[in-house]
Amino acid sequence: MxxxxxxxxxxxxxxxxxxxxxxxxxxxxxxxxxxxxxxxxxxxxxxxxxxxxxxxxxxxxxxxxxxxxxxxxxxxxxxxxxxxxxxxxxxxxxxxxxxxxxxxxxxxxxxxxxxxxxxxxxxxxxxxxxxxxxxxxxxxxxxxxxxxxxxxxxxxxxxxxxxxxxxxxxxxxxxxxTGGTGAGANGVTGAPAVASVGIPSQPRQAPAAAPVAAPAPTLVSAPVAGLDAAEVDFAPGMDLPMPDDTTGPQAVARLADLDLAGTGFGDLSRLVSFAAATQATPVPAAWDRVRVLLVQGEHDGGLAAGHQPQETARRLGQATDGTGALGQLAAAAGADLQVVSAPPAAPIEFRPALDEATVEAALRTGWALARQAAADGVRLLVLAAVGTGTDGAAAAVLAATAGTEPPMALARVVGPGGRVDDTAWIRRCTAVRDALHRSRYAGRSAREVLAELGGGDIAVATGVILSAAAHRLPVLLDGPVGIAAGMVSRDLGSQARHWCLLVDDGGHPGVRVAAEVLGLTPLMRLGLDLGEGANALAALPMLRSALALAAALPPHPQPAATDAGDEPAGSDGTGEDAEPAGAEPEFAEPAPQGPGPATTQPQTEPESGVGQSAGRAG
Missing domain, CATH: 3.40.50.300 (P-loop containing nucleotide triphosphate hydrolases)
Structure with a gap:
C-alpha cells in the first residue's frame, strides 16, 4: 500500500x-x-x-x-x-x-x-x-x-x-x-457481503482538543467462505442441540448458598441459569469474547416512510468509527464489530421482497457468520441491525408468524428532535397491511415469509440464530429485526430460541408480542431505545458483573456444631431444656384468658351481673 x-x-x-x-x-x-x-x-x-x-x-x-x-x-x-x-x-x-x-x-x-x-x-x-x-x-x-x-x-x-x-x-x-462497509465475497451469487472496514490508527479527537472517551471498536473484516449446498438444509425440523437441562437448575440452587448480605440475585438468577445451561456448567463464566453482528438492510416503498436520507450511511459510519452509541459501547465492552450488508428488499406492498435464491444465500451467509464466530473463540453474539424500513419489515414478519395486527407491532416514528411523525407511521402500517393482502395466497413457511415480507437482513439474522444454536453459541437479541428472525428460526428449528436471551424489550410493541410468543421474558425493563444492538451492549457490563460475582463468591459459612457435653444447663440444671446460643425459642400457643375463640369448654353462666362484669374485667 x-x-x-x-x-x-x-x-x-x-x-x-x-x-x-x-x-x-x-x-x-x-x-x-x-x-x-x-x-x-x-x-x-x-x-x-x-x-x-x-x-x-x-x-x-x-x-x-x-x-x-x-x-x-x-x-x-x-x-x-x-x-x-x-x-x-x-x-x-x-x-x-x-x-x-x-x-x-x-x-x-x-x-x-x-x-x-x-x-x-x-x-x-x-x-x-x-x-x-x-x-x-x-x-x-x-x-x-x-x-x-x-x-x-x-x-x-x-x-x-x-x-x-x-x-x-x-x-x-x-x-x-459512511465509515465503510466494503464488499467481501462469500462465494454465493446474490449473497450478502461481509464488511471490510478500516480501523482509524488514532483515537478520533473532538473539537477544542477534547478527547473522545471511547476508541473505535475492533472491526472484523475477514470474508465468510461460501457453504456447500449439502452442508445444511434450512427446512422445518432442523436437528439443533438444546442447552444443558441440568446445569441451569444447579446454578440457581448454588446461588442460594452464596455468602451474600442480601437475599440474592433477583431476576438476574435467570441470567445465571441461561449462562450455565449454554455453557454446560453450574458455575458459568462471564462472557469474555463478544462479537456484535451489525446487519444492514434496506427496504423500499412505504416501509421507508419517515426515514431520513443518508441516515443509514451516517449510522454505519458512527458504529465503525466509535462516535455513535453502538460503536462506543462495543469499544467499551471490548467487543468485536462485524458489519454485514444484506441484499436490498423490494417494496413488499407491490411484490415479494426477495427471490428464493437470494433468501437461500442470505440464510447461508448468516449461518457462516455464526460458524466463523464460534471458530474464532467468540463466547457471545449480539445481534444488531441498522437500515431503512427495518421496523416495518419486522412488523410484517410478526404479523404473518404471530398473528398480530400491524399497528400492534409497529413503534411510533420519531424524527430528529424527538418529533413524532404519525403520517409516516400510518404509511408504514398501510404498506404492511397491503403486503399481507398481496401475499394472502402465498404460504407461510419460513422461507416464504422471508421471501414475501422479510427481506435480506431478517434472513441473514435468521441464519445467524440457527447457526449459533448449532454451534452452542448464545445470542443476545435486541430489537425488531432480531426478534423477527427469532420467530422465523422457531419454525425451522424450535431449539434455537433456547439459545437466545432478551435483555430489554425497549418498550417496542412488536418485540413484546414476539417475546411473549417465544417465551423470552426480558431480564429487565429499562425502556432503552439506543438503537438495535446498543441496548444489549449497555446492559452487558451488568450481566458480566453478575456472572463474575456468582462464580467468585464463596458459600455462606454454616453454624458450628456444639458437643453434647458442652450444652448449657437449663433452668432445672439438667440441660434438657437448654436452647443453643443465639437460637430462637420454640413458639408455644398461649393459654386462653377468659372466654374467647380459643376456649374449647362451655362457659358457666355467672350467677349475677356483678360476677359477669368481674369476669370480663379479669
Missing part, C-alpha cells in the same frame, strides 16, 4: 453521477496518468488482466468502462468460456498490480431490474464483477450526484494523511460519508 493510504481504488456510480470526474479529481496531482478504456480488449478480455500485471510501480492507471468490458466478456464471440474465471483473473491482477490503479464502473444495483433476459444476465455479471474487484481493492467509493460516499476505507499508516485524496473526498471528511 502506498504512503497516502490507498493503491487500488474502485469508483462506482450511476448514470450521470459524476463518477469519472471524481476519479480524475483523485489523480489531478499525478504527473502522468495512463487512461485505459476497458472496451479496447474486444479481441480477448483477459488482456486487461495482463496489462495490469505488466504495469510498473511508477505508473498510475485509470481504467474506465468496466461495464463495456463485461459486455465484451458476454459477447457470443467469446463463448463458451468461464466468465467467473476471467473475472477472478482480473481481480487477481488488480490485487497484484504494482502500479497505482483507479477503476471506474457503473453500480449494477441502481434502478429497476431489467425486463429482458439478456440485460438481466448483464446486470448479474456486472454486479459479480464489481463485487469481486471491490474485494481486491484497498478502497471503494460510491458517487451519487457528485457526492462521494466511502464504502471501503483505506488504512493509512499512523500519522499519514491520505494525500492522494482531495480534502472534500477524504474518507470521513464528508458528514454524509
Amino acid at each position: 502506498s504512503i497516502d493510504g490507498w493503491k487500488r481504488l474502485l469508483v462506482l456510480g450511476g448514470i450521470g453521477s459524476g463518477r469519472s470526474e471524481f476519479a480524475l479529481s483523485l489523480l489531478q496531482d499525478q504527473a502522468s496518468v495512463r487512461r485505459v478504456a476497458a472496451e479496447e480488449f474486444s479481441a480477448d478480455p483477459s488482456e486487461l488482466a495482463q496489462l495490469l500485471r505488466r504495469a510498473r510501480a511508477d505508473e498510475t492507471l485509470l481504467v474506465e468502462g468496466l461495464d463495456a468490458w463485461v459486455r465484451v466478456l458476454l459477447d457470443p464471440a467469446h463463448q463458451p468460456a468461464d466468465d467467473r474465471a476471467t473475472v477472478a483473473e482480473l481481480a487477481g491482477a488488480v490485487g497484484d498490480c504494482a502500479a497505482r490503479v483507479v477503476l471506474v464502473a457503473p453500480e449494477a444495483g441502481l434502478g429497476a431490474a431489467p425486463a429482458e433476459p439478456v440485460e438481466r444476465a448483464f446486470a448479474d455479471a456486472l454486479g459479480t464483477t464489481n463485487r469481486t474487484v471491490a474485494d481486491a481493492c484497498d478502497a471503494v467509493v460510491l458517487v451519487i450526484a457528485g457526492q462521494p460516499s466511502w464504502l471501503k476505507v483505506p488504512q493509512p499508516a499512523a500519522g499519514d494523511a491520505p494525500a492522494g485524496f482531495p480534502a472534500a473526498a477524504r474518507p470521513g471528511a464528508r458528514p454524509g460519508g
